[in-house]
Amino acid sequence: MKDFSFYAPTEVVFGKESEEQVARLVKKYGGSRVLVHYGGQSAKRSGLLDKICGLLDEGGVEYALLGGVVPNPRLSKVHEGIALCREKKIDFILAIGGGSVIDSSKAIAYGVPYEGEVWDFYAGKSQPKTCLPVASVLTIPAAGSEMSEASVITDDVHGEVWMKLGYSNNISRPKFAIMNPCRTFTLPPYQTAAGVTDIMLHTMERYFNPDCDMTLTDAVAEALMRTMKDCVFEVLKNPEDYRNRAQIMWAGSLAHNDVTGNRVNGDWATHQIEHELSAMFDVTHGAGLAVIWPSWARYVMKANVSRFVRFAVNVTGVENDYTDPEGTALRGIAAMERFYHAIGMPNSIHELIGREVTDEEIKEMARKCTRNYTITQGKFKVLRAEDIEEIYRMAR
């Protein structure tokens, strides 16, 4: 069994009135001049932004505002945030939104005290020594960034083609996360389903690891995945179902705070292969994952058929045909594909981007995914560029 570490220091305040505590929490964790960082219009339209600003005012906390973070958040916006933080002498970053805003906040937090180019960290050229404290008022359960050490940024500044790269460091784990499930009632069905897909994939990436020998963690992971499948149908029927919205919101954190498995030992090939789709076509990450996972699964299945059998039986509810493990495994993968379809997720790249992906685009994505053929992806089965191309073709 692999050694592991577990570190999830984020203080979670969960419930209908949780936002009321924002000023107290910011001050508790040392903030006095806050960057309130948000995405598009929804934080304004919903009144959440005004509410948070009002609470900070009441609490005597100064702040500056920066909106406009987009899905697949951009390095150019991170640069803008770093400049603003320096100008305003910001000492705390409060993200209002989902993974994109929190990830962007983490990048700004690394960048402010760093003299060089913050992209260095994502490109693997340097390591940050320190960063500003980050926290969030979560509005989109999906990325799990509210408790994680991870962030993913798309470089729209350097070079002709955009690169989407992740960087993980415990110093960026958010100080607190305010989670009010009511704030997710207005999430459209597509975003809701994509979020649950992302949550389940964070668990699946850990579940399909090369060791597969921690039955406790497996059982916890299966419990989360099974429950999410039920919850998502309930909230798609009734968007204001508090109990199920709450469970999805909490699952988003558990799926990425390492309770369902150690991130470092996970596979992550599906995520990496999807990152190239998002970078090239700017699609919703969760929807991209729904497209890639079944092809990844069929391609790698023989590396450990019994793992896929366990997944099929314990997560998708497929009957175990003991005479035909591969058949059972394949029926589990097909069941996931039907689940994605049933919640409104695409089943192919064509469905995802609205046209056929070309061979050149596939080759280009595989090239970038392997950093010009210099690295492999995945641990459950190690994948080279030609394997990744084949997975894109199977998913096309």
Place this chain on the structure above:
Amino acid sequence: MKDFSFYAPTEVVFGKESEEQVARLVKKYGGSRVLVHYGGQSAKRSGLLDKICGLLDEGGVEYALLGGVVPNPRLSKVHEGIALCREKKIDFILAIGGGSVIDSSKAIAYGVPYEGEVWDFYAGKSQPKTCLPVASVLTIPAAGSEMSEASVITDDVHGEVWMKLGYSNNISRPKFAIMNPCRTFTLPPYQTAAGVTDIMLHTMERYFNPDCDMTLTDAVAEALMRTMKDCVFEVLKNPEDYRNRAQIMWAGSLAHNDVTGNRVNGDWATHQIEHELSAMFDVTHGAGLAVIWPSWARYVMKANVSRFVRFAVNVTGVENDYTDPEGTALRGIAAMERFYHAIGMPNSIHELIGREVTDEEIKEMARKCTRNYTITQGKFKVLRAEDIEEIYRMAR
């Protein structure tokens, strides 16, 4: 659904070589003059104490030693620790052992900077403003104190009868926990089984809550309880089974760091009723829990039969007789009783203490359990002194 908070900041370092990091971790969390706090001879005999001291020496960390913590740790020892810490200007407490040593360390940590009597906190008369940092090298998986905010101390100083009381405060959450499953290979079968009983009960106390409306948390809790039942038989057969020792060790933390449910919403009557048994007869906490829980369960079952049916089916594997929910529930309780028997735990107070408990003793325990008839216990069903007496009688 109840609001909740989640805060589990302890850095866990888990694995065969984890102790090697002790000096680095102590320094990371601000320790320079450490109290190395331990229990009986096993830490010495196993060589662990010498190893830790050697590593602290190598790392340039000063320390003082204090051994002799006993199960159901005593206030008199806490006083001794406080005096030693003040004398030696200790700034960090490192517990080497299980729940008793960690709980004692937390009490010392509260007491050092406090001018009054530390028992005030446990007696509910005062709240600490600060405490010394605490961390542990865990050797007994059971109490979950290595990640929790809770500690339980027995007052052997004031008054004629000993009082065993718990106190919980987030400021005492340990900074780090070093967990090497190999250190648990030498745990005797009885302590191993009592530990697993305690771990499962920490989850059961949360599972039998008055709301029962978070299916995600329920599923995670059931996963943990089912897995523990398998793991304990494996390590009783083969004490050096690393994988299953590791799973028990990690489950001990998960069962009490609120992943399996929010402590505040839990029932905790079984724990409180057992505390009086431990205080009066100085028995092993886990063994006491095994004796009390089935009687508690039968006594309170009708408060929510369907909850007990779910437990019976999903945890004990009893078949659901839909025509007879109470029968299903009772068969689940009986199955737990057989499980306790199978792992060597007692099934009655008689078996636990080696003689019949008297009516006077039962009345005395119920009196203390309700603080002289001034408070109730439990949330799943609220229990008064006469209810608690009846549970003791059912368990006698």
